[in-house]
Amino acid sequence: MIEIYNNPKQLPDTWDTAAKDNYALKKDYLIHLHEYNPCKQTYVILDKGEISSILVYYELNMNIFTYSKLKLNIPITIIGIPCSVCEKGYSLSSKDTDEIGDYIKSIKGAKIILNAESSLDLKGFAKGHTLPACIMDVKWDSFDEYLSKLRSHYRYRYKKAFKKLDAISIKALNSSDFNFEHYSLYEQVYDKSQFKLEKLSFEFFKNAGENIMEFSLSNTPVAFIQYKIVGREMVFLFGGMDYALNKEYDLYINMLLYIVRLAIENNCTHINFGQTAEEIKCRLGAFREYKYMYIHHSNPFLNKAVSLLQDLFCYKLKDIRLKVLKV
Template sequence: MKWLTVNCTEELPKQWDQLAGENIFLKRRFLQHLETVNPCQQTYNMLLETDQLKAAYVDYRLKPDIFTYSIFTLKIPVTIMGIPCSVAKEGFSVCSGYEKFVLAHFQAKKGAKLILNSALGLPAKGGNTLPSCKMEVLWSSFNQYLESLRSPYRYRIKKAKKKWQDVKVDYIKPHAFDRDYYQLYEEVYLNSHAKLEKLNFEFFQQQPLPSIIIIATHKEQKLGFAQVVDNGRELIFLFIGFSHKLNSTFDIYLNLLLEIIDFAIDNRFKTIDLGQTAEETKLKLGSELFTKGMYISHSNFLLDKLANQYINLFSYQIPIYDFRVFKMGETDENFTS
């Protein structure tokens, strides 16, 4: 076995995409896009055994707040194994039985290291990053979806929809994305509690993935947008932007999530990945939580020991939710909110 590290996607073999499988963000086309619009010292690491690719991962350099999910604040340079654009997918793919080699290779790098969004349990002590919210699409129409909800949750959606009745919703391709909508993305980013990197305008406008941007306007006023990606049977909610000042007037955030669900139903997707953050709102729409692992290490023995001993300080503490969103064969008269 041998490891090969390169600094450019043009040097990656076709086997890389084959190993990436259904992770559209780990494929060469998207990674090449990120090299252009979000350069952050990316490297691409491959484990080869008799010329067969057994493991692959992306890492990049960033200076995040390592206490994002706690009351403390500390920004230090970190090498991150992940997709360099804050998506809820893993930055690695590995054949079964080779996980320990990926972990060992990454942990051998100098300085502080962080593995984000791992859906796969790695052979190390880990914590949690933000969970992902996913929804199965079980309905043939949006009205059928509404009727499947228990009355308190249906009432909340209908209340939001009343605020949305004079709003115009359109679908545009990435090349039509403009600076006004980008400013709404920046507004959301600035108000976010879990910041990593801020993406530039070209990330959206030059998006190479099969993407649609849902836009909402009211009397020429741009209210917000939601970008979604077609990943075969799965619709992925990527990024959002909206006016915080007008959010309560139009219930923009909730209504854009509902537009995503409506779009998924109309286009017969099987699942929706609603991403991370705002999990309470998304759970009340009927999604489920999927935990994502986080692993921390450091080349300094003492710092590595301390980081792993107190990993809960870095880890996201997932609240306990108990929402019964769907009827499950019951009648509305049986429901209590």
């Protein structure tokens, strides 16, 4: 039996069990998103005596050709987490794939399943790449050891960048102290983003309760990173920076390097850097974890067209071949 909920506060506690280790699919995260990023979220449970599979979907008016040079904004139902994170918006039992697939097909209009695994076997859906996640295995006992394991070119580049932090003050910031100066830095990153989805609100950050590190110059915020630690995984959630100062202080590189430092200091075994700027993150020693999207339209003619033209909708992987770390 399929159960539909319109408010995550109504979800049974067993939802979190079905969500497994997906922090973004847990009730508390969904409640926060429901309150501070409302976008007609719907929560679905497939119950077979106990919760068997779950998913979240929401509505967004977006450019269906996000990954190409074309532009056409249409309303789309996205099966995913309603903010730009790497995690998928579902947890499926393999025996439920056909039933859940039929349910998603029954939703009117265009649907996209984001950040799915390649093995998801959905009949009647077009399939292609979306942005990959950038993952780093953390194998070092100190940040200095990490630097020592880099090939000389990269080590020189990052030591030079890190030296620029001498002029920058870095401190932990409570979410409650997040202000509009910080938010304007996030807006700069969002506005510069090549692949836009939803823009998060000031209240989303103000009430998130996540870890934030502020980078400031002469008491003025110039960058921030928001992150969380899930088990022994460091997750880089969001950031902001003053692009006018990026080159002078290597802000973005230093934000990423600081994530590496924090991960080592917190005994994390790996870092999830997120899905953007993949080449820069790979130059730190990260590797790509491929993510997939599945597309369907309830109109049979349009669904056939999507299958034939799927290369226009899907992300084209970059050819990145780097040797950053010493063997």
